[in-house]
Amino acid sequence: ITSQIIHECGGKFTESTDAELTQTVDSEDYKRGGSSLKLTTTAGDGSFIIESISSLDISGYTHLEGWVKATTAIAAADFNICLDDATCTCDGNDKETLAVPAAVADTWTFFRIALANPESDTAIVSVGIEYNANSGTNTVRFDELRVVHNDEADWFDIDRALWSIDKPN
Secondary structure, eight states: OOEEEEEOOSSOOOSEEOTTEEEEEESSSOSSTTOEEEEEEOSOTTEEEEEEEEEEOOTTOOEEEEEEEESSOBOTTSEEEEEESSOOOOSSOSSEEEEOOOBOBTSOEEEEEEOSOGGGOSOEEEEEEEEOSSOSOEEEEEEEEEEEOTTOOOOOOOOGGGOOOOOOO
């Protein structure tokens, strides 16, 4: 599938961090690469972290994908991922404000969110993660944020010797 990494989440977001969020890099609990971004929240709807990135033209992509894991279950839209062509404000006025779907506790959950206005996402230079709702104490990990194109995939034949069918006992 055609894709482009927005942020690997293998390091801290260094541009801006609210006092209600503590960031660490977790090299013991991750889904992709060698670490994940671990956020410890205390309270405060609207708390956010922001990172500057090299300018990306993601106008040819349709969805944002990534991984999330929380110690306490999160509801849909408890977290938003913001993308902008200037510094993210995480106030709903960014180019993209994407609600992270619900996730069960202590389980890595893959998410896929449709971009709202991909045609205008031609020079994304900032990514933010906002603790949007249901404020309270929680530890949440994010890993590998990437954009993909929904209708593109490369299919190829696999040699018959490389696969088999597992029959039930």
